[in-house]
Amino acid sequence: MTAGARGGYAKGRAKRTEILDQAMALFGEAGYRGASLRVIATRCGISHPGLLHHFPTKEALLLAVLQRRDDVDDEWLALGVTRGIDHLRRLVDLAELNAKRRGIVELFSVVAAEATSPDHPAHAYFEARYRTSVANTERAYAQAREAGELRDGVEPAAAAQQFIALMDGLQIQWLFSDCTTDMAGVLRGYVQAQLTVRF
Amino acid sequence: MTAGARGGYAKGRAKRTEILDQAMALFGEAGYRGASLRVIATRCGISHPGLLHHFPTKEALLLAVLQRRDDVDDEWLALGVTRGIDHLRRLVDLAELNAKRRGIVELFSVVAAEATSPDHPAHAYFEARYRTSVANTERAYAQAREAGELRDGVEPAAAAQQFIALMDGLQIQWLFSDCTTDMAGVLRGYVQAQLTVRF
DNA sequence: CCTACCGATCGGTAGG
DNA sequence: CCTACCGATCGGTAGG
Incomplete structure (x- = not known):
């Protein structure tokens, strides 16, 4: 034990975070079914019963991984604050940010399909x-629409469904294209074509 | 053996087709990694070494399943024949047809992500x-575009990438929505907004 | 946090 | 096409 090794709780919390990071990566690479607790545990330098001390089941681990990602993203999106095209801009920015975090894109694409x-x-x-x-x-x-920023014929319900579908589909193409697909650029172009103002 | 049981080749071919059908269904339900040869074989009324008599490995079985689907769809799309918006219409019709074949949508959505x-x-x-x-x-x-049927500002390369992404994303939403999402309708609306003519 | 184990299941092969 | 088997790996538990 090195100096300052006091605070077993802090150490436990750090290990917990490490497990969540490694689990996110492996669930993304291999899917939930294809990932094994033993491999995740090894990557964290512990045994697989050691991992089960932090998360009681594989299922609990998956849900903890997903929940943590959503919490971070929801806070970043500032859901309660941004409105209208500001919110759309946030979504596009999130796509741009995700293009630097392959693990997260893999996680949601692969596990959602599963x-x-x-x-x-x-x-x-x-x-x-x-x-x-x-x-x-x-x-x-x-x-x-209320702000008069939407072109005639653009229907909010259909546009929203298309936007989310586009995000998901682009992520798959991005993963197959070795991350060369410009996800944010395509989304920006898609939204711009629906607006009467500069996006 | 019943009367007319002659023709072992025909019987073998029928069993092969049955295996491909059941494999498609299970690969779609559970993914490639989550599906097992034993379950597929049981659904066909044979043992799993019996299945391996028809397809030497699990991998060969998956590729045979995918290839068969593509062959059927490519012929239906009549790739060499239809051009321009006729081809886009074929793609939308294919989405409409797929809405009646959940197994196929599952197969491509789940295995592509994997x-x-x-x-x-x-x-x-x-x-x-x-x-x-x-x-x-x-x-x-x-x-x-050459036929003058495309609105100004619609760029073929970007539109194509968006169209394919939209198809994929809609399939995921369709699977989660208990098949209530109108995939073909959304695609039709998307394309119509890009055209100067009636789609 | 560990070692050691449980029963179950996997893809594939041997031998017929 | 079958039974019987191989080695490997799985999630989870016992007991410490």
Whole structure:
């Protein structure tokens, strides 16, 4: 033990964070089913029962990983604050940020597809996530409509659904293209074509 | 053996087709990694070494499943024949048809996401598939441009990439929405907004 | 946090 | 096409 090794709680919290980081990476690389607790544990320098001391089951670990990512992103999006096209801009900026974090893109693309199966542990999680993502985006489009910033014929509900679908589809292409696809650029162009103002 | 049980080759071919059907369904439900040869074999009424008599490895089975689907779809799309917005219409019709075949949508959504991992057996397959899908769609948009059917500002390359991304993203939402998302309707609306003529 | 173990399941092969 | 088996690996638990 080195000097300043007091505070077992802090150390436990650090290990917990390390586990979440490594689990995110492996769930992204191999999917939930393809990832093993032993590999995650080894990458953290502990045994797999050691990992299960921090998270009781593999399922609990997955949900903790997903929840942590959403908490960080939701805070960054400032959901309660930004409105209208400001919110759309935030979503595009998030795509730009994600282009520097392949692990996160992999995690959500791969596990979301896996979770379309009704008996997948994250099925309910993603079902709710899509509902709120589309609903929040629809609200942003509706506010843009009120502000007169939306072109005629652009319908908020359809536009929101398209926007979320576009984000997901671009992530898959981005992963296959060795991260050369310009996700944020494509999204920006898509939204700009719907607006009467400069985006 | 019942009467007319002659023709062992025909029987073998029928069993092979049955295996491909059941494999497609299970790969879609559970992904490649999550599916097991034993479960597929049981659903076909044979043992798993029996299955391996028809397909030497699990990987060969997956590639055979994917290839068969693409062959059927490519023929249906009549790639060499349709041009311009006729080709786009075919793609939308394919989405409409797929809305009646959940297994196929699951297969491509789930396995494509899995295959973003570079060491996945279908990685090269999907990489090539995306390249040609986007290229074919870009060609269709370019032909529409030549025919004067495309609005100003619509760029074939970007539009093609968006169209394919939209298809993929909608399939995920469709699977989570219990097949209530109107994939073809959304795609039709998207394309119509890019055209100067009735789609 | 560890070692040691449980029962289950995996893809693939041997031998017929 | 079958039974029977291989070595490997899985999530989770016992007991400390």
